[in-house]
Amino acid sequence: MKVICEDCKESFELNQLKQKALKGEIRETYYSCQHCNKKYRVCITNEAIRKLQKKIEEKKLIIRVKSKKGIKNIKEVFELNRLIEKHKKEMNKLNNKSRYESQI
Numbered sequence: 001m002k003v004i005c006e007d008c009k010e011s012f013e014l015n016q017l018k019q020k021a022l023k024g025e026i027r028e029t030y031y032s033c034q035h036c037n038k039k040y041r042v043c044i045t046n047e048a049i050r051k052l053q054k055k056i057e058e059k060k061l062i063i064r065v066k067s068k069k070g071i072k073n074i075k076e077v078f079e080l081n082r083l084i085e086k087h088k089k090e091m092n093k094l095n096n097k098s099r100y101e102s103q104i
């Protein structure tokens, strides 16, 4: 994916997101401009969010395997949607809050 840096207006290929530990269990996902090094925050995550992400990946895998065998996944799909909703809520909560704490 090609992105344009807001600072130096150069474009570069975004092929790798980096992760950095902030305080406690909070981790920041970010990328930086390959020309001027400006840092762009993608999101921050905490332990609970990362656990949810893992559960979502596991659920998706289960659904994929079961569909291949022709098994209907109504219950799993329902649970997956519930996990995704929860993940979205937690991400919003944490990432909105981080606007006021961007210097951590």
Ligand SMILES: [Zn+2]
Pocket: 005, 006, 007, 008, 009, 010, 033, 034, 035, 036, 037, 038
């Ligand atoms: Zn730049």
